Amino acid sequence: MRHLLALLPTLPLLAAACTGTSATDGGSGSSSSGSGCLASAAVGTEIGSDDGGALRVKLLGLVPDPPVKGDNTWTVEAHGAGGAPFVDGTLVLRPFMPLHAHGTNPARFDGTLTDGGAWVFPPFDPFMPGRWEIRFSAEADGGVPGGSVVFHACIDG
Ligand SMILES: [Cu+2]
Numbered sequence: 001m002r003h004l005l006a007l008l009p010t011l012p013l014l015a016a017a018c019t020g021t022s023a024t025d026g027g028s029g030s031s032s033s034g035s036g037c038l039a040s041a042a043v044g045t046e047i048g049s050d051d052g053g054a055l056r057v058k059l060l061g062l063v064p065d066p067p068v069k070g071d072n073t074w075t076v077e078a079h080g081a082g083g084a085p086f087v088d089g090t091l092v093l094r095p096f097m098p099l100h101a102h103g104t105n106p107a108r109f110d111g112t113l114t115d116g117g118a119w120v121f122p123p124f125d126p127f128m129p130g131r132w133e134i135r136f137s138a139e140a141d142g143g144v145p146g147g148s149v150v151f152h153a154c155i156d157g
Contacts, residue, residue, distance in 0.1 A: 053147015089140025
């Protein structure tokens with residue numbers, strides 16, 4: 001926590017700098033918090049691994065929607081190679097704030113597989129305003145889809 005406390009006095013300055021970039025970030029059609037942060041975390045969005053793996057994750061439910069500071073409960077669906085549902089093993093969610101290079105405490109949240117084949121995650125708290133990466137990865141004994149899938153969430157203050 002020490003590095004977090006050291007950063008606190010600089011936060012208003014960082015927020016002001018971020019707002020100043022909004023003019024060049026617009027136009028993609030993604031939702032935005034108005035602070036220049038572009039979010040990709042929206043119900044129905046499905047994206048694949050950004051690092052060459054086969055894992056694909058689709059967002060089925062965000063509570064609340066859009067994500068907020070405080071508890072967020074996400075439900076997703078995951079697929080691996082050939083589009084096969086990823087249901088053997090564990091789907092893991094890790095929130096990460098790139099600006100300050102930190103995650104949450106705890107750092108990882110393990111999904112629970114429902115009868116319908118969806119993964120439900122325990123509440124996670126992106127506790128600072130700004131852009132967060134919500135990273136998914138698959139873990140299993142033996143073969144796993146591989147790679148990580150990253151959604152971006154814009155958290156308001
Ligand atoms: Cu932070």
